[in-house]
Amino acid sequence: MARRSTGRHRYTPYGGGDPLAPPVDLAEALDSIGEDVMAGYSPERAMREFLRRGGRDREGLDDLARRVAEKRRELLSQHNMxxxxxxxxxxxxxxxxxxxxxxxxxxxxxxxxxxxxxxxxxxxxxxxxxxxxxxxxxxxxxxxxxxxxxxxxxxxxxxxxxxxxxxxxxxxxxxxxxxxxxxxxxxxxxxxxxxxxxxxxxxxxxxxxxxxxxxxxxxxxxxxxxxxxxxxxxxxxxxxxxxxxxxxxxxxxxxxxxxxxxxxxxxxxxxxxxxxxxxxxxxxxxxxxxxxFDGEQGLGLGDGTGVLQDIADLDELADQLSQTYDGARMDDLDLDKLARQLGPEAAVDARTLQRLEQALRDSGYLKRSSDGQLKLSPKAMRQLGRALLRDVASRMSGRQGQRDLRQSGAAGERSGATRAWEFGDTEPWDVTRTVTNAVQRVVADGGDPRTGVRLHIDDVEVTETEARTQAAVALLVDTSFSMAMDGRWVPMKRTALALHTLIRSRFRGDDLQLITFGRYAQSMDIDQLTALDARWDKGTNLHHGLLLANRHFRKHPNAQPVLLIVTDGEPTSHLEPGGEVYFEYPPHPLTVAYAVRELDNAGRLGAQTTFFRLGDDPGLARFIDSMARRVDGRVVSPELDDLGAAVVGSYLGSRSPAGLSGYGHYGDWFGGRGFWVGS
Incomplete structure (x- = not known):
């Protein structure tokens, strides 16, 4: 039976703006905000900083404020009273x-x-x-x-x-x-x-x-x-x-x-x-x-009053553009005044920034925590992680878009998802989806599928697969003060988020444990690590980090242990039997012995170990080399920009042979980038 109309409609008043304007680029904004959050900014401040800088093709608040200040100076320098x-x-x-x-x-x-x-x-x-x-x-x-x-x-x-x-x-x-x-x-x-x-x-x-x-x-x-x-x-x-x-x-x-x-x-x-x-x-x-007023052009009383009004408008706009007062929002901007003083293009840029701020708040990328502070939502973390993975894939392939990480595990079990066929794919066709695509294409072109359907290459969809091998992955990242001092803090976070996104999206059977080790070690969720401020306490407690990693491996006895360690210094602290932290520099022999003992325990558990050495310290190089040889591990010394690609590549390489599908030989890949790989 047909539903009776209630007389209500679902239309609402138009909210303003250009209805034909292209949607704002949230991806660019989110990438920038994520970078600043990783550098230690709060999400609220990171959003403000992006609005200040603007995007690739639009002015930000700072650009508009600069133009406001320039016009004010120009008015004062041109006229007298x-x-x-x-x-x-x-x-x-x-x-x-x-x-x-x-x-x-x-x-x-x-x-x-x-x-x-x-x-x-x-x-x-x-x-x-x-x-x-x-x-x-x-x-x-x-x-x-x-x-x-x-x-x-x-x-x-x-x-x-x-x-x-x-x-x-x-x-x-x-x-x-x-x-x-x-x-x-x-x-x-x-x-x-x-x-x-x-x-x-x-x-x-x-x-x-x-x-x-x-x-x-x-x-x-x-x-x-x-x-x-x-x-x-x-x-x-x-x-x-x-x-x-x-x-x-x-x-x-x-x-x-x-x-x-x-x-x-x-x-x-x-x-x-x-x-x-x-x-x-x-x-x-x-x-x-x-x-x-210091200029030579005399102003009449009316014109002078108009100039003073313009200056008052510019002062008000400068205050609005500063966004430094309590409760500041982009909606506070007077677009009519901005257009009158700087021209319609400036108002368009400001309107775009307003829409961008509102879209960020409404899109679910930012959410408020129980204490009222803005945080990156899980949706934002996924979006940011996907962007980092794309960057990692482009670095691994050497050419943007050449390969996609979704091919990893192609020899495994079907995941239930499908995607368009691409050159080089070996996954089985999804016949139902392929034929359906062909029928829909014929109908859309005005044909009759009853007379026959001819397949085109664009109709083909293949089934996605996941690798059968389960891995327990422990990513240990150094959070000592030298990581922040030498500019390694943000690359470390980017690496962790890229690996986390890869495992959560493509290797859901794997279990990743993120472990930070500074003066002491701590297991963290990805959002905690992403928002972690730089730490300035001295100490590199690799011993404690390995203890937590081995605990993670023991919780998954049927999984392949994968140990990934990112560090820029030798261990300088360890846990005493009573749980106290001991620190000494240069490293005390007992500190090194404790770290070696736990690394041996990881080796006995079957962990495939990779050290990622940051920096050129000869003492660190000798220590890492000797540690890797004890457990038949490998050492990678990447540049900071390639740290994410190095860690992801190592994870894929140590996980299973299928994981390397589409990437070429792992050692060749590192060698081609000038990295030294040893075991």
């Missing part, structure tokens, strides 16, 4: 020059009147503001001079308004008396609205009525009074910071000149009241800051 004063001085000088020329040309003027006017012009104060004020009642004889003087008052008015309302300077050019009256009415209504809001007596209807009447003055299109106040307060605070950035003489000049704005002191009174209202309503804005 006296642009309006310079423009007024030029208009005043031109007006006085035009007036002098008119006085000289006017032959009909009374000589006494001419002399008096010339004396007025000659004795104008040096201060631009005082000169403009003194000429407010002057009867200009030159029409051109009168127009220049009127432009001074018009410019002052437009600049004063442009400080508070972006775009006013251009919008009010050649303004009429009606335009000025409309501005005065808007300012009066605005101050009344802000007064009511400050008393808590305003309503949305009051705001809607104000916007219906004066909305053309506010291109930001605020939706309520709080948005209106936010926009105005940010610009007013920037205007105040601009004044604070001027010299005392410049501020005095500007304040005196402001009384001449539009020839109406009432305008300045309204603006002063507006600033007071905004400062009371938004005291958290930066009203006291200042900047040092």
């Amino acid at each position: 006296d642009g309006t004063l310079q423009e007024i001085r030029e208009l005043l000088d031109h007006a006085v020059m035009s007036e002098r020329g008119q006085l000289a040309r006017d032959v009909e003027m009374d000589d006494a009147d001419r002399a008096f006017r010339e004396m007025q012009l000659d004795n104008l104060p040096q201060s631009t503001a005082a000169a403009v004020s003194e000429l407010s009642d002057y009867d200009w004889q030159s029409r051109e001079a009168r127009e220049d003087y009127e432009r001074i008052k018009d410019l002052l008015g437009r600049e004063m308004l442009d400080q508070r309302f972006a775009g006013m300077k251009q919008a009010l050019e050649n303004a009429t008396d009606e335009d000025r009256e409309a501005i005065n009415e808007m300012l009066t209504d605005l101050n009344e609205l802000l007064d009511k809001h400050g008393r808590g007596e305003d309503s949305q209807e009051d705001f809607d009525e104000f916007m219906a009447k004066h909305g053309d003055f506010f291109p930001e299109n605020p939706q309520n009074v709080d948005e209106l106040i936010d926009a105005l307060a940010q610009r007013a605070a920037a205007a105040q910071r601009m004044l604070n950035s001027m010299s005392r003489e410049q501020r005095q000049e500007l304040m005196a000149l402001s009384q001449q704005a539009f020839g109406s002191p009432a305008l300045m009174e309204q603006l002063v009241q507006l600033d007071a209202n905004l400062q009371a309503l938004r005291p958290g804005e930066d009203w006291s800051g200042s900047e040092r």
Whole structure:
């Protein structure tokens, strides 16, 4: 019976972003985060560091922060704060020059009147503001001079308004008396609205009525009074910071000149009241800051306020990009401001970083432990291990993609899984999957499988197999202080994770024990080892490590013991019969004897032993060689970059002949890489 619809749907609102944008590259991020975690970073810090560095094809937070800082320096170095004063001085000088020329040309003027006017012009104060004020009642004889003087008052008015309302300077050019009256009415209504809001007596209807009447003055299109106040307060605070950035003489000049704005002191009174209202309503804005401008390009009051707003935006972006405050998240980034200041490409990069952070948190690669800290999840460990295995395979093959570790154990039992056939495969075909693939291909191409199906090579799938031989593997890794001091800590962890991933994914019947040995030895899970911080205690307790390895071998009496030892130093500590740790350097003979005794025990258990010697210390080389000869083992001296390939190759070689399928001769492989292999 058909299910009856409940009337509900499964659609949800679109969450934003570019729906056609490619998915973020979590593999690259996880590789980088895993490397940093192995180096001792917490997963949270490792994720932050990746976001700072960015990926191969995108800028990171540090790149964006650098561009923000460069633009801020550029704004400060290009401009200075006296642009309006310079423009007024030029208009005043031109007006006085035009007036002098008119006085000289006017032959009909009374000589006494001419002399008096010339004396007025000659004795104008040096201060631009005082000169403009003194000429407010002057009867200009030159029409051109009168127009220049009127432009001074018009410019002052437009600049004063442009400080508070972006775009006013251009919008009010050649303004009429009606335009000025409309501005005065808007300012009066605005101050009344802000007064009511400050008393808590305003309503949305009051705001809607104000916007219906004066909305053309506010291109930001605020939706309520709080948005209106936010926009105005940010610009007013920037205007105040601009004044604070001027010299005392410049501020005095500007304040005196402001009384001449539009020839109406009432305008300045309204603006002063507006600033007071905004400062009371938004005291958290930066009203006291200042900047040092060192450039040659003069800024008008409106442009200067805009520059100060830009600088405030850049400072806010710098804080957001730093991600150093408590609770910082990539979602804090203001993408609109970033696009406005650095361009749309920067916003795209930031948006990608936001999606990447969210994807890392949502993908299951990072999880929170009981103490609230982020940890790499088992899923992340598997992904990271697979990436390390691919690197190991490429190093073993000498060519990326030439061979795949899944071929190991090809002569064993079927695992139940299948895969596409590849050149060189000897596994049996999975006939059912192969025929099914062929039928599906024919149908997809529009054919009729009832008329016959012809197999293509791409249809073939083979069964995966696992080796029959079970192994008990003990990987002993040196965690003494020299491993961290000489940069061997991360390669050691990468090696352990690669081997762990190989055994868990391809040799599930094998049992791997990870054992660290520094001043003392300890068995660890892979996630513990991956997150292990560098240890600076002195001591290389190979004796204790071999004790734990032999205990592991005895727990699996029917398995082939495989002993892999990674070290860069001779044993310098051992366990006393009472369990205490004894340390001495140079190595005490008893310490060496204890280590040799446990190695002999491993040999009697049938362990196939490989030593991986790191470093070129001759004493270590002699000691490792003699130890390997006692148990018919081998010695490998790999470079750090090849340590993982060396350990994995040794495991495959000592495990079973089938394990070497596809890799060539083990000794040849090491010899081809310049390693010395002995027994």
